[in-house]
Amino acid sequence: MDTRVNFGTGFARRMSGRRTVYRDLLRRTPFGVNFAIVGIENQEEIDYARPLRIMCYDAGEYERQASRIRKEVRKKHKGLSQGEYLYGFKKNSRLPPTVTFVLYYGENVSGIKGMDRG
Numbered sequence: 001m002d003t004r005v006n007f008g009t010g011f012a013r014r015m016s017g018r019r020t021v022y023r024d025l026l027r028r029t030p031f032g033v034n035f036a037i038v039g040i041e042n043q044e045e046i047d048y049a050r051p052l053r054i055m056c057y058d059a060g061e062y063e064r065q066a067s068r069i070r071k072e073v074r075k076k077h078k079g080l081s082q083g084e085y086l087y088g089f090k091k092n093s094r095l096p097p098t099v100t101f102v103l104y105y106g107e108n109v110s111g112i113k114g115m116d117r118g
Contacts, residue, residue: 023057031097037061039100046108054100061098069093 025040039057043050070088077085084090 026061028096034094035096037065037096037098039098041100041102043102043104044106046106050102054102058098058100062095065095069095 023039024042027038027040028035029038039054039061041050041054041057047053066088073080073088073090073093074085080090
């Protein structure tokens with residue numbers, strides 16, 4: 001049985017309520033007894049702002065996870081401390097780690113350290 005869940009190619013996300021951004025691929029993959037969220041980005045041209053965009057994608061994914069956890073915690077508000085209800089996280093609330101890999105297909109490798117094609 002395949003335990004990976006494909007959230008879909010071209011997965012759209014609202015970032016900071018301002019705009020919609022798209023990921024090439026986002027998967028929930030098994031990581032030991034837990035799960036990790038893995039994003040794949042394809043790139044043919046050098047994009048020096050890519051690290052900033054990747055950080056925004058990952059931050060948006062963490063915010064999506066946190067929002068889902070907050071809704072679940074506040075639904076079951078019986079027995080919560082004031083802080084748990086206020087912030088929407090219990091002591092045992094966990095966010096799965098998120099990591100993004102960039103697959104670069106271009107010929108020009110300037111700006112990429114450690115890529116010696118000698």
